[in-house]
Amino acid sequence: MLRPFELHRPSTVGEAAALLADRPDAALYAGGTELLLLMKARLVHLDDLIDLKRIPNLGRLTETGGGLELGATVTHRALERSEVVRARWPLVADVAAHVANVRVRNVGTVGGNLAFADPHSDLATLFLVFDATVRLASVTGPRELALGDFVRGPYETARRPEELLAGVRLRPWPPRTVGVYVKFGLYERPTLGLALALTLDAGERVTAVRLAVGCVSARPHRLAAAEGALAGHALGALGGMGEEFGALAARAIDPVSDLHGAADYKRELTGVFARRALAAAVARAEGRAPDARYPHAVVV
Amino acid sequence: MRVVRELVLAAAPERVWEVLWDVPRMVACIPGCLEAREVEPRRRYAARMSQRVGPFALSVPLDIRVTQEAPGRLALEGRGRDGALAAEVQMSVRLAVEAADAGSRLAVEAEGRVLGKLGALGAGVIQRRAEELVDEFAARLRGAIGE
Numbered sequence: 001m002l003r004p005f006e007l008h009r010p011s012t013v014g015e016a017a018a019l020l021a022d023r024p025d026a027a028l029y030a031g032g033t034e035l036l037l038l039m040k041a042r043l044v045h046l047d048d049l050i051d052l053k054r055i056p057n058l059g060r061l062t063e064t065g066g067g068l069e070l071g072a073t074v075t076h077r078a079l080e081r082s083e084v085v086r087a088r089w090p091l092v093a094d095v096a097a098h099v100a101n102v103r104v105r106n107v108g109t110v111g112g113n114l115a116f117a118d119p120h121s122d123l124a125t126l127f128l129v130f131d132a133t134v135r136l137a138s139v140t141g142p143r144e145l146a147l148g149d150f151v152r153g154p155y156e157t158a159r160r161p162e163e164l165l166a167g168v169r170l171r172p173w174p175p176r177t178v179g180v181y182v183k184f185g186l187y188e189r190p191t192l193g194l195a196l197a198l199t200l201d202a203g204e205r206v207t208a209v210r211l212a213v214g215c216v217s218a219r220p221h222r223l224a225a226a227e228g229a230l231a232g233h234a235l236g237a238l239g240g241m242g243e244e245f246g247a248l249a250a251r252a253i254d255p256v257s258d259l260h261g262a263a264d265y266k267r268e269l270t271g272v273f274a275r276r277a278l279a280a281a282v283a284r285a286e287g288r289a290p291d292a293r294y295p296h297a298v299v300v
Numbered sequence: 301m302r303v304v305r306e307l308v309l310a311a312a313p314e315r316v317w318e319v320l321w322d323v324p325r326m327v328a329c330i331p332g333c334l335e336a337r338e339v340e341p342r343r344r345y346a347a348r349m350s351q352r353v354g355p356f357a358l359s360v361p362l363d364i365r366v367t368q369e370a371p372g373r374l375a376l377e378g379r380g381r382d383g384a385l386a387a388e389v390q391m392s393v394r395l396a397v398e399a400a401d402a403g404s405r406l407a408v409e410a411e412g413r414v415l416g417k418l419g420a421l422g423a424g425v426i427q428r429r430a431e432e433l434v435d436e437f438a439a440r441l442r443g444a445i446g447e
Contacts, residue, residue, distance in 0.1 A: 038355060041417055042384070043418055044357075045357075116354070119424065154422075154424060155355065155356065156354050157354075218424070258423040
């Protein structure tokens with residue numbers, strides 16, 4: 001049983017911001033896939049909920065010259081099925097298609113996922129390799145932050161009590177970039193998420209590497225040392241660099257022990273899956289289908 | 301969770317020891333400790349700890365007992381329960397002050413457990429928060445002893 005609370009249903013971002021300014025302890029809610037579970041488990045007690053689903057602007061998904069703009073209440077399912085996303089941002093659509101289960105994807109939102117900052121989720125890790133920025137709105141005005149600065153730790157973000165997350169923007173990759181996302185987990189929530197993108201020049205040499213790892217540490221982050229190890233190498237040489245790349249990735253994380261596993265185990269997993277992600281990305285860059293089938297893992 | 305820290309302080313051990321026993325000043329040094337009172341001098345205290353991580357807010361009335369007091373050494377045990385969240389908190393803290401160079405060295409060893417659903421969900425978060433708390437305590441203690 002849920003305890004009684006007051007539900008506010010603004011129809012514009014301005015109205016939502018005004019409600020929030022008066023009620024800094026209110027929770028913002030859209031899909032409710034995280035928040036309502038906590039309320040039902042009586043782990044969170046709230047007097048006010050502000051429902052963002054009736055704000056049309058927040059549900060928009062648009063592609064502009066600057067990238068892919070996702071309103072906060074765009075659902076995982078919308079991302080998975082959008083023709084624009086499938087055609088031009090296929091990795092995003094594929095990851096969205098593997099979030100939790102279809103009931104969660106139907107109502108769970110991009111903004112909810114990022115703002116709740118559950119350490120065991122996919123989107124923040126994936127979006128880091130798209131150099132994402134988040135837009136926050138409040139009565140004092142908008143604010144834009146790099147996603148890496150927005151997610152502070154488990155369940156903690158840089159969102160101020162009077163701010164709401166309005167949306168996120170993904171930057172397009174340079175031409176000749178291939179990407180892979182790998183997740184591993186025995187439960188519905190991932191134990192590890194790892195996103196890798198390789199950019200090649202016309203001579204098939206690596207010019208840029210983006211590697212982000214999530215779920216294993218307090219927050220998802222890019223691993224600059226492992227990225228740097230691949231830069232400048234020829235595509236043909238990358239196949240032999242898996243061990244080194246995996247070791248660098250494993251060394252660069254600060255893993256946290258929790259019910260998904262001990263810190264040592266997560267470090268090991270990170271090394272193994274960084275190596276596997278590199279093999280899959282190389283295969284994709286060479287025009288082959290990645291032969292990447294591992295137990296309890298999804299490779300897209 | 302377990303946090304071990306060693307702080308080098310500029311004040312003499314006697315001065316540090318005095319501040320550790322000054323209840324209002326200790327309350328001000330412990331982040332999230334809203335109130336504390338003496339139940340039985342130097343043996344038993346009552347305090348309330350509140351912590352917030354994202355949507356989770358924990359507020360626990362703690363029964364704190366001094367289990368060891370020797371010159372320069374102090375051990376405490378605290379226990380409490382957040383009725384609304386059905387979470388139980390158990391903690392023990394050992395402090396040791398000794399003279400070092402120009403001032404003193406304070407060894408802090410804190411262990412704690414959060415039981416209940418919150419403890420299961422937040423296992424990774426609790427260790428992190430405990431480390432932040434001890435570090436913040438160290439910073440505020442430096443202020444309290446006038447460094």
